[in-house]
Amino acid sequence: MAVRSGVYRGVSAEERAAARRSRLLEAALAVWADEDTRTTMTAVCAAAGLSERYFYESFTGLDALQEALMNEIAAEIEETSRRAADQAGSDPEKRVRASIRAFVQLLLDDPRKGRVAIVESVAVPKLRRRRTELLRHLAHQSAVEAREHLRTPGRTENEDETAGLLFIGGMAELVTAWLDGALTASADEIVDAASRSLLGLYR
Template identity: 65%
Template structure:
């Protein structure tokens, strides 16, 4: 649907459309992460306080909105963990702990993000391919981070395999933690994940 042109109360049509999209993304996250609510376009629109007309202004369908939420969470994870590592200096262990700490803190602050990105997306056939792409992207970034730290250089294939093993293991650990199957503190999660990273690349 085309966005109507013109300025209304000092706000352009593009700005209004962006604000509506942001509301829909926020509502999609809330509905998707709530086990008591069905993940439907109707419920998303209801939570956002917008009509379906405005939903289609931003997204082709519900899967597109869910994918946008997944991508938004992934971007936040990547940006937050990278910045934390950069702020920690050059020592490998300190960078590993800082990066994983930032990731775990993000989940502590808003467990919904971990649940939809790691748990719920894996259960949805339409989103599973995108989740797989993102997991492999993070595995590649893990291998790159290890290379930047000169941690026991191996062949490119071995580095990528180690990255997949690390990211997959962390995803399973977080899934169990979010489900209450693992009784651990955030600090314990950080410690074991950081040791895992260092062990794989040393």
């Protein structure tokens, strides 16, 4: 029985709502990444085991849910890559390889994340702009990392930003081909190629 504080069986109303939101995000990842399933609010709710009432508790619509999922994946990619680079120390090449390997490993651990954020989002008109914004943000972070750790003499900030866009745009296409099966390559080959590309752009 709920008490006046909103706590039910030791769990607050806010905690229950947050748990339902997480279930919907996980369900959206499963449904959206499944090429044989049409991504609808009904399909997501069914996968989450929740009614539409609880869907609207957290999201205004399907597009809002998909955008929230994209944001979550992008944040995970950025955090995972930065943490790996920092753990690699101060050597620029080691930082680059560690960062890219962490990203590739994230995709290997759960290919659905790369598929929905990079591949499937292109097919949703209302999400294309957000996809572009997220890719440009990652490109900027690449430029910031290069300025802080590669320290190439004589380069302008604009040149760094341009290189970041080239790298992230190329990575998006590389990952798309890899996840679609159009490119046959091992994780090590992807890491090697991407590392050479990034270091070459900033030197």
